[in-house]
Amino acid sequence: MSSSPSSSELRLLQAIWREGRLSAREIHDATEVQSGWSYSATRKTLDRMVEKGLLDIEPVHGIKTFTAAQPKVETLAGLIRDFGRNVLGADAPLPVSMFTGSSVIDADEIAELEDMLARLNEEDDA
Incomplete structure (x- = not known):
């Protein structure tokens, strides 16, 4: 892993660890109450996590999904x-x-x- 996740990034990772592969919308819906973020803020954080090497992108039936890059x-x-x-x-x-x-x-x-x-x-x- 290129860097450690922040507390906000950990919240998103926890949703992925619980459910497995998720779309950005599913991650947002699973964390919105805790984070209070808009959908665009969740998307921006997911993109940053991909850049940091914390998440991988896997297209499924034309939908971009996210998985944890490390166990x-x-x-x-x-x-x-x-x-x-x-x-x-x-x-x-x-x-x-x-x-x-x-x-x-x-x-x-x-x-x-x-x-x-x-x-x-x-x-x-x-």
Whole structure:
């Protein structure tokens, strides 16, 4: 991934992670209440996310749809690692148990996240 998603971009990614491939209208409809954005603001953000390498475009029956360019757990692991380092000054991975009960990731993804954070930590130490 070329860059980390902003909090606004994460809101759009969460809709895609929940539903899979979505059109701009579907993403807007799924996030409009939270964001309060106009449709054009959602479209502009989606285009920026494509430029940043956060989303891929896949035409389906002549409709431009969007998918996440990276898997959800990989994106979350990068954000968690960056938060631990840059905000908390932590050298070791954050405990994954703190994500239990999350509405964004399930138990299997938590286990995958734990493995990924451990691998990222090993790579950093190398």
